[in-house]
Amino acid sequence: MTAEANPEPDDAIDVILTQWRRERPDLDLSAMGFLGRLSLLTRAVETQVDDMLASHGLGRGEFDVLAALRRSGPPYTQIPSELSAALMMSRAGMTSRLDRLESAGLLQRNLDPADRRSFRVTLTDQGRAIIDATLTDHAATLNRLISGLAPEDVATMTRILRTMLDTVT
Template sequence: MSDADTHDQTSATAPGPREISPTITPDAVDAVVAAWQGERPDLDLTAIAVAGRLGRVNLLLGPAQEWVFTEFGLQRGEFDVLAALRRSGAPYTLSPSRLSDLLMLSRAGMTNRLDRLESAGMIERSLDRADRRSFQIRLTEQGHATVDAAMTRHTANVTALLAGLTPRELTTLDALARKLLHHLTAPAR
């Protein structure tokens, strides 16, 4: 069998060009996929298109959320620390190691965030009564008020950013994202 015969058989079983519904406006990802389909018609590029769009959404959503934190004098990571303390419930106190685990952050990275938040009056460090070798991090009244206001604004901002989707589409997207995250974080078999 010649290379030409092999190519003909592969092309006969390979997926055809992806068609875009007339109700969907083509985007930059479609242009990339179309170019690759022209060069490699043997590949099913559906997953590439999805990953490309997820990447672009991430690049656009990140900065579109950051301005809210900046408005409150916070960086994203500092907001995350305050939010973790606030979500922990009264007395809004956690150990630095617990915060590091919750935020999947190195101990050194956590120390830098805690230093900045303590200087800003958002948190207090105190010796752990149960283990005098370690500290507890507590949300101050100022930190509590700041994170509550920032969370209110953050929620409204993200709601507005996703307003292009119907409630049903949001529910579907959430379910699909949850399924994908589960797949990506599941232990290798």
């Protein structure tokens, strides 16, 4: 590999693909480069988001719960099953997230007058303040992460990702 002024130099994934070509020339690697980079990028994005959230005292799980309540609009109330379904996680996991957030004073569990098996989970004023501040920072962080991309590339990616999500799910 002695290319001069190669516009796309080898990255970590290229190195791995070269190894596979040598060791397993029978494999069709056409998807591996794409999906490997997808995975690496998601990991990098999540790391940066997690750092930003940590500066607001939140973990990603907690942030997701507060954001789901916030975007549902006033009175910022959902029941635990709705939240676990919206965030694609187990109800047991939601129980412990809610425990943490309630201990931190960011939300309340009140009795559900319509269903005595359930609760009404509501943002406190403090929770509302924290999620609103964090969201401002969050949007800025995400925008910074894509700032190196041409706007048409963002549009293209969005279109393709939408297609893939449709077929994969």
